[in-house]
Amino acid sequence: MQRYFLPCDYEEQETFNLVGDDFHHAKHVMRMGLDDECFLVFKNEHAIKAKIIEITDEKIIFEEVAKEEMAKEMPVKVIIACGYTKGDKLELVAQKATELGMHGLIAFPSKTSVVKWDEKKRNKKAQRLEKIVKEASEQSHRQVVPSVSLYGSFNDLLEKTTDFTQCLVAYEESSKQGENSQLVKTLMTCQPGDSLLIVFGPEGGITPEEIELLVEKKVQCCALGPRILRAETAPLYALSVMSYQWELNKK
Amino acid sequence: MQRYFLPCDYEEQETFNLVGDDFHHAKHVMRMGLDDECFLVFKNEHAIKAKIIEITDEKIIFEEVAKEEMAKEMPVKVIIACGYTKGDKLELVAQKATELGMHGLIAFPSKTSVVKWDEKKRNKKAQRLEKIVKEASEQSHRQVVPSVSLYGSFNDLLEKTTDFTQCLVAYEESSKQGENSQLVKTLMTCQPGDSLLIVFGPEGGITPEEIELLVEKKVQCCALGPRILRAETAPLYALSVMSYQWELNKK
Numbered sequence: 001m002q003r004y005f006l007p008c009d010y011e012e013q014e015t016f017n018l019v020g021d022d023f024h025h026a027k028h029v030m031r032m033g034l035d036d037e038c039f040l041v042f043k044n045e046h047a048i049k050a051k052i053i054e055i056t057d058e059k060i061i062f063e064e065v066a067k068e069e070m071a072k073e074m075p076v077k078v079i080i081a082c083g084y085t086k087g088d089k090l091e092l093v094a095q096k097a098t099e100l101g102m103h104g105l106i107a108f109p110s111k112t113s114v115v116k117w118d119e120k121k122r123n124k125k126a127q128r129l130e131k132i133v134k135e136a137s138e139q140s141h142r143q144v145v146p147s148v149s150l151y152g153s154f155n156d157l158l159e160k161t162t163d164f165t166q167c168l169v170a171y172e173e174s175s176k177q178g179e180n181s182q183l184v185k186t187l188m189t190c191q192p193g194d195s196l197l198i199v200f201g202p203e204g205g206i207t208p209e210e211i212e213l214l215v216e217k218k219v220q221c222c223a224l225g226p227r228i229l230r231a232e233t234a235p236l237y238a239l240s241v242m243s244y245q246w247e248l249n250k251k
Numbered sequence: 252m253q254r255y256f257l258p259c260d261y262e263e264q265e266t267f268n269l270v271g272d273d274f275h276h277a278k279h280v281m282r283m284g285l286d287d288e289c290f291l292v293f294k295n296e297h298a299i300k301a302k303i304i305e306i307t308d309e310k311i312i313f314e315e316v317a318k319e320e321m322a323k324e325m326p327v328k329v330i331i332a333c334g335y336t337k338g339d340k341l342e343l344v345a346q347k348a349t350e351l352g353m354h355g356l357i358a359f360p361s362k363t364s365v366v367k368w369d370e371k372k373r374n375k376k377a378q379r380l381e382k383i384v385k386e387a388s389e390q391s392h393r394q395v396v397p398s399v400s401l402y403g404s405f406n407d408l409l410e411k412t413t414d415f416t417q418c419l420v421a422y423e424e425s426s427k428q429g430e431n432s433q434l435v436k437t438l439m440t441c442q443p444g445d446s447l448l449i450v451f452g453p454e455g456g457i458t459p460e461e462i463e464l465l466v467e468k469k470v471q472c473c474a475l476g477p478r479i480l481r482a483e484t485a486p487l488y489a490l491s492v493m494s495y496q497w498e499l500n501k502k
Contacts (some may be wrong), residue, residue, distance in 0.1 A: 070429060072477050099484050103475070111298075140478045178321060179500050225352070225494040226323050227391045233350050236484075240491035241499075243476040248431050 001049075002030055002038040003138040005145050010046035015053065018060040026060055039068060045143045047072075057180040072143045075246050076182040077103040080163065080235045081157055083110030083202030084117065089232040094129045094148070100239035103195075105129065108157045112204025116230035154210065157199070158217055166196035168221040169236050172205055175223040181193035182222035183238075187245045198238050203231045252300075253281055253289040254389040256396050261297035266304070269311040290319060296394045298323075313349035323394045326443035326497050328354035331486045332408055332413065333367065334361030334453030340483040345380045345399070349387035351490035353448075355398040356380065359408045363455025373401040405461065408450070409468055416445035418470040421485050423456055426474035434489075438496040449489050455480045472493055 004022045018026055018040070026032045034052055040062060041047040050062035080102045082093055094105055109116070117125065129148045136144045150156055161167050162175045166186055174182070190196060199206070199214060211221065269277055269291075276282045285303055291313060292298040301313035331353045333344055345356055355409045360367070368376065380399045388396045402408055412418050417437055425433070441447060450457070450465060462472065473490045 070477055096481075096487070097485050099478060099480050100488065101478055140480065142478065184495075184500050218405075223499075225498050226321055227350060227352055227393065227494075229350050229391065230347075232348050233487075234462035236347070236487050237351065237491040237494070240488040243478075243488070244492035244495060247476050248474075249435050 001066040002026070002032070003041060004038060004142060005041045005134065005137065006043070009044040010042035010048070014047075014063065015244060016040055016050060016062045016064070018062065019058065022142060023059055027055065032060070037065060038062075039141075041143055045073065047143050068143070072141055074101045074103070074242060076165075076190045076242070077195040078239065078242055079104040079106060079195065079197045080239070081106040081108060081160075081197060081199045082231070082235060083108060083200065083206065084113040084115050085202045085231050086114050090125070090129065091132055093215065093232050093235050094132045096236050097130075097239055098142065100148055101142075101238060101243055102235075102239055103144065103147050104149070105133065106149045106197075107158070108151040108154055110154065110202050111207045111210060112146070113124045113202045114204070117150070119152065122152065126150045154213070158213055161197060161217040161219055163195070164197040166190065167197040167199070167214075167217070167224050169199040169206065169211065169214050169219050170201075170219040170224050170238065171211060172201075172228060173208075173211075174221045175226060175228065177223075178226070179191050179221070179223045180225075182220055183224065183241070184245075186220065186222065187242060190246070196242075198235070200231060200234050200238075253277070253283070254292060254392060256292045256385065256388065257294070260294060260295040261293035261299070264313065266425055267299075267301060267313045267315070269313065270309065274310055274447060278306065283311070288316060289313075290378060290392075292394055296324065298394050319394070323392055325352045325354070325493060327416075327441045327493070328446040329490065329493055330355040330357060330446065330448045330450060331490070332357040332359060332450045334359060334451065334457065334482070335364040335366050336453045336482050337365050340454075341376070341380065342383055344483050344486050345383045346387045347487050348490055349384050349392040349393065349397055351487060352393075352494055353486075354395065355400070356384065357402060357408065357411070357448075359402040359405055360456075361405065361453050362458045362461060364453045365455070367403070370403065373403065377401045395444045403496055405464070409464055412448060412465070412468040412470055414446070415448040417441065417466075418448040418450070418468070419473050420450040420457065420465050421452075421463065421468050421475050421489065422462060423452075423479060424459075424471040425472045426479065428474075428479060429477070430472070430474045431476075433471055434475065434492070435496075437471065437473065438493060441497070447493075449486070451482060451485045451489075458485050 049065045049069035054061040298319035300316045305312040
């Protein structure tokens with residue numbers, strides 16, 4: 001069933017209006033009509049099943065049918081931070097990581113990042129990623145649209161680390177040395193409501209100097225198994241296993 | 252370090268020869284020279300670090316330096332079976348699932364598959380997928396190159412199910428009904444050396460009739476968490492959590 005994200009908090013009320021681009025999508029692309037149902041999702045993570053009771057030239061008016069009971073969001077808010085990568089890999093990560101439940105996406109310039117983006121380019125890229133993330137949220141039945149932030153410096157990332165309950169960095173050298181326990185240990189100690197930042201390097205990997213700066217900020221190195229994952233695959237591995245640990249494997 | 256897969260079993264011997272395409276790659280693309288080292292991986296899953304002792308016009312001759320000790324393969328052989336999908340999604344799955352440790356890839360025509368491939372088209376597609384899988388195996392440090400099989404009918408898949416220790420099918424309806432335990436249960440009961448088939452539908456999903464036929468063959472339905480994953484994302488989720496359960500989370 002179609003899903004639309006409304007830019008307001010949910011409050012009990014008689015009717016809800018769909019306007020703007022989503023209105024056009026529902027009316028002209030989905031060709032929805034009277035009595036058709038869809039999900040409406042609000043800023044405060046409430047979601048309702050709603051039925052169309054009126055369609056005008058500028059809005060569709062819905063009434064609530066039922067609350068969406070099933071939790072679609074992970075119990076821990078996971079923020080993925082990726083070094084700037086070439087081509088459209090960040091777009092792939094944005095789409096897949098949204099399906100897999102990330103709460104927010106940060107991208108940052110790492111020493112080995114080949115691309116260099118000025119503020120104008122970053123703003124344009126952020127708009128594109130926000131569109132991808134919104135569409136993936138609708139398609140994967142999320143109750144939150146993940147945030148997107150493109151940073152201008154590695155320092156911005158370092159400063160941000162203090163905002164989270166726990167921080168990890170996926171480090172290839174940890175994999176090569178057979179370190180296998182940090183990820184499990186961290187996921188097991190996370191509590192509902194916590195926030196977790198996990199940092200990934202670009203294609204060229206994260207440098208030992210960058211690792212040192214992150215470790216100074218109490219970010220912990222972890223491995224993602226014995227194989228070497230590409231830059232865009234590693235975040236998908238991390239989010240999948242978080243879902244497994246917190247959503248499927250709970251006692 | 253570069254990695255080449257040799258089409259023979261490993262036996263202790265004084266020298267090893269790299270010929271054909273891999274020879275050209277090593278000599279002309281990687282511009283390897285005397286004393287340079289790389290990994291050589293054999294059909295029987297042995298891998299060695301080897302050093303160049305001679306380069307001729309048609310081969311590179313290596314001697315063994317050391318065995319590769321670290322296990323890179325999952326303890327359970329996992330075969331991914333995907334319904335034929337549109338565009339290059341199967342290529343994406345082939346690459347990423349190789350990084351994530353699959354042992355083999357099967358693709359099959361599902362009722363909702365939009366593409367219809369005759370034998371000629373399947374052979375061409377298989378060649379392309381085999382190339383992707385081989386390159387991903389080198390890059391991700393695998394000790395096995397996964398197999399690729401493109402089936403002509405859903406029946407081929409049904410008949411194949413008896414070859415495996417356990418079989419699963421990822422079913423969206425199981426997710427919607429909040430079924431959360433089957434995947435964990437199956438992964439927990441797998442033993443080293445077992446084989447596991449896991450089936451995924453194409454974009455349009457697997458039909459209830461297909462599910463029924465699979466269940467008759469003792470294939471068990473499982474959910475992959477509460478969000479709806481795209482056809483190409485679901486296999487990556489499954490392989491990631493298998494690695495977590497069997498490679499990171501072992502006691």
